[in-house]
Structure formats: C-alpha cells, structure tokens
Amino acid sequence: MSASISGAQPARPSGALLFRAGLITVVVAVAANLIVRAILGLFMTFDPAFLPLTFGPIAIFTALGVALGALVFAFIARRSARPNRTWRIVAVVALIVSILPNFASMANPSAMPFPGGTAAGFAVLILFHIVAGLVAIVLLPRLAHTK
Numbered sequence: 001m002s003a004s005i006s007g008a009q010p011a012r013p014s015g016a017l018l019f020r021a022g023l024i025t026v027v028v029a030v031a032a033n034l035i036v037r038a039i040l041g042l043f044m045t046f047d048p049a050f051l052p053l054t055f056g057p058i059a060i061f062t063a064l065g066v067a068l069g070a071l072v073f074a075f076i077a078r079r080s081a082r083p084n085r086t087w088r089i090v091a092v093v094a095l096i097v098s099i100l101p102n103f104a105s106m107a108n109p110s111a112m113p114f115p116g117g118t119a120a121g122f123a124v125l126i127l128f129h130i131v132a133g134l135v136a137i138v139l140l141p142r143l144a145h146t147k
Helices: 015-043 055-079 083-107 119-144
Strands: none
Touching: 015 055, 015 119, 055 083, 055 119, 083 119
8 A cells, every 4th residue: 555645744844954044033133123223223312221222132132032933933843734824823923912012011101111111112112023023924934944
C-alpha cells in the first residue's frame, strides 16, 4: 500500500532557521522603530521625562515584544498545519490587545505612571506597536519559509 502524497505533512522549519528568522526580525523591528522615532523627532518635540519615547526603552521593549512574538511564531510553525494563517490571526489579535492600554492612556494621560506622557506621546507608542507588529507579521513567515 502506498502513502498518499496529499496527506503528507508539510516540512517543519528547523530550530536554527526559526532562531535566525526571529533574530533578524527583532533587529529589523528595532531598527524600524528607531528610524520612525528619529523621523518623528524632526517634526515633534518629545518630553525627555517621558521615558517610553526615548531611544533606549524603544529598542529594549521592541526587542522584547518581537522576541516573544518570534517564540510564539516558532511554536505555531512547528505544530500547525497552516502556520502562516494561524500566525497572522494570533499576531493581529496580540497587536490589538497590546495597543489597548495606549488608547486608554491617550484618553487620560495624567492617570498613567509616566511623567511627561501626553495623548500624542501615547499615539506615537501605538505607532511603534504597529510598526513592530507589521514587521513581525510579514517577516517571520518569509524568513522561516513557512506556508
């Protein structure tokens, strides 16, 4: 009896490939957010007391968030029959959930524990979430060669 080709499992990406994809995605997302921050700095003035909009925290929190996303992607890529579709759904939901606190902060910046925070500052944080999220949503599956 011969096995059916259509029932074959798709090849799962190796751990090394997933690690490399995650690392590259983290670097690209951090660079993208730092570039966005630099460009915005040409047109906007940011209160230096509002630490979430300084370069160090932008790099650190972008790296942490995208690295966590890469771990989730690796889990999905190794276990799902349709990893790209599953990843897009999970990542978009996570992105939406991640920006909700910033919308709340925009409504009442003075209630947040960040000195110097303004509605515009929290809107910029939302932009950083979107930039990093889009980089991860698009780049991880391409670099990991999943379908």
